[in-house]
Amino acid sequence: MAATSGRAWKSSPCEKQQRIWNIASADQSLYVRKFVKIPSKRSMKRCQKIFASDSIRGDKEKAPALELQKSFEDPPVAKDLQSLPRPLSIIDLPNSHGPGSQLRVAYQGVQGAYSESAAGKAYPNCKAVACEQFDTAFNAVEKWVVERAVLPIENSLGGSIHRNYDLLLRHKLHIVGEVYLAIRHCLLANHGVKLEDLKRVLSHPQALAQCENTLTKLGVIREAVDDTAGAAQYIFANKFQDAGAVASAEAARIYGLNILARDIQDDSDNITRFLMLAREPIIPSTDRPFKTSIVFSLEEGPGVLSRALNVFSMRNINLTKIESRPLRKQPLRVPISGINGCTMYFDYLFYLDFEASMADQKSQNALRHLEEFATFLRGVCGSYVKSALLMVPSTPSSPYCAVDCSRNCF
Numbered sequence: 001m002a003a004t005s006g007r008a009w010k011s012s013p014c015e016k017q018q019r020i021w022n023i024a025s026a027d028q029s030l031y032v033r034k035f036v037k038i039p040s041k042r043s044m045k046r047c048q049k050i051f052a053s054d055s056i057r058g059d060k061e062k063a064p065a066l067e068l069q070k071s072f073e074d075p076p077v078a079k080d081l082q083s084l085p086r087p088l089s090i091i092d093l094p095n096s097h098g099p100g101s102q103l104r105v106a107y108q109g110v111q112g113a114y115s116e117s118a119a120g121k122a123y124p125n126c127k128a129v130a131c132e133q134f135d136t137a138f139n140a141v142e143k144w145v146v147e148r149a150v151l152p153i154e155n156s157l158g159g160s161i162h163r164n165y166d167l168l169l170r171h172k173l174h175i176v177g178e179v180y181l182a183i184r185h186c187l188l189a190n191h192g193v194k195l196e197d198l199k200r201v202l203s204h205p206q207a208l209a210q211c212e213n214t215l216t217k218l219g220v221i222r223e224a225v226d227d228t229a230g231a232a233q234y235i236f237a238n239k240f241q242d243a244g245a246v247a248s249a250e251a252a253r254i255y256g257l258n259i260l261a262r263d264i265q266d267d268s269d270n271i272t273r274f275l276m277l278a279r280e281p282i283i284p285s286t287d288r289p290f291k292t293s294i295v296f297s298l299e300e301g302p303g304v305l306s307r308a309l310n311v312f313s314m315r316n317i318n319l320t321k322i323e324s325r326p327l328r329k330q331p332l333r334v335p336i337s338g339i340n341g342c343t344m345y346f347d348y349l350f351y352l353d354f355e356a357s358m359a360d361q362k363s364q365n366a367l368r369h370l371e372e373f374a375t376f377l378r379g380v381c382g383s384y385v386k387s388a389l390l391m392v393p394s395t396p397s398s399p400y401c402a403v404d405c406s407r408n409c410f
């Protein structure tokens with residue numbers, strides 16, 4: 001194992017023991033010791049009122065095979081861009097107002113973005129609040145402008161949304177649920193524009209990546225913008241005759257664009273996983289399948305990561321995701337021998353999702369065990385009910401609806 005020089009959070013075994021209890025009682029709680037937070041009677045009442053009005057949304061049918069269309073099907077609707085809600089920007093955040101009767105949920109993008117649909121799926125009947133950037137959505141929750149944020153974290157074709165992994169650590173929110181959304185991309189353009197007229201296609205980088213094959217076949221230039229619906233809005237506003245957008249059929253309807261092609265993603269099973277974030281963690285239980293998400297860093301050396309993963313496997317805890325991100329504040333580890341131009345290592349944070357609740361003794365034991373040799377351990381995320389999407393088929397009475405047990409905690 002390599003020696004480290006001046007690591008900010010390296011501590012003695014005794015300090016570590018102290019730290020695990022500190023973590024347990026800190027805001028970003030790991031629930032290692034104390035994980036039950038009882039909501040006040042007042043907040044329970046308020047939530048009962050809010051959620052009594054919830055209705056359940058059904059889900060869209062499975063995506064058919066790729067199909068290019070020459071004519072549009074969805075009739076254009078209103079195109080007065082001024083009348084559409086403006087996304088929150090950072091300057092709006094201080095104008096926070098108190099909790100209203102409708103749950104406010106921040107998402108990144110403008111109206112018609114997939115994230116807006118995910119917010120509606122996670123919280124039926126919520127007031128979805130558009131935010132310019134991912135960190136605006138985090139800030140909106142932290143500053144009480146909204147109660148929740150729903151943000152993409154990974155996609156079955158494009159992989160992880162790294163920005164949100166980084167923001168999870170930087171902000172103090174808790175994951176209170178997850179929701180999966182089937183993503184069916186369309187190629188949109190202004191009316192009269194044909195497929196062969198397109199020279200450029202604009203969209204969110206993830207969406208462009210998910211349609212790599214189609215866009216390569218078309219031989220168009222890809223241009224990255226903040227979100228898919230924003231691309232559609234921009235194409236419409238500028239009346240481009242040589243540019244298209246990759247976005248949803250809903251975005252085509254909102255911005256009055258023609259759908260040139262449907263289901264242009266590289267695989268019909270294109271699923272994005274979104275996290276539901278809140279200021280307070282939920283109360284973990286063991287009566288339903290739970291997931292827990294943590295983040296930690298390790299010493300460099302042979303077998304250290306395997307030892308970390310082993311604390312879960314030895315307790316028969318299934319891991320569903322591991323992601324490593326560079327440790328930005330301390331990106332390089334320089335062992336004494338490295339000073340003369342020998343080995344240097346990048347330093348990483350590991351984000352891990354495992355299938356168990358923090359109310360389960362085996363999870364608590366696994367984290368105590370990990371804490372013995374992790375150089376840093378934080379439960380950025382918390383414990384939340386595992387989404388039912390991949391476990392049960394959608395029916396009108398049991399939709400793919402995520403369960404946010406913290407609904408009675410805000």
Ligand SMILES: O=C(O)C(=O)C[C@]1(C(=O)O)C=C[C@@H](O)C=C1
Pocket residue numbers: 108109112113114115116152155161183204206207226227228229272
């Ligand atoms: O641009 C949008 O519509 C979004 O909601 C963002 C986003 C993403 O960040 O992954 C969400 C789902 C799709 O995977 C593509 C884009």
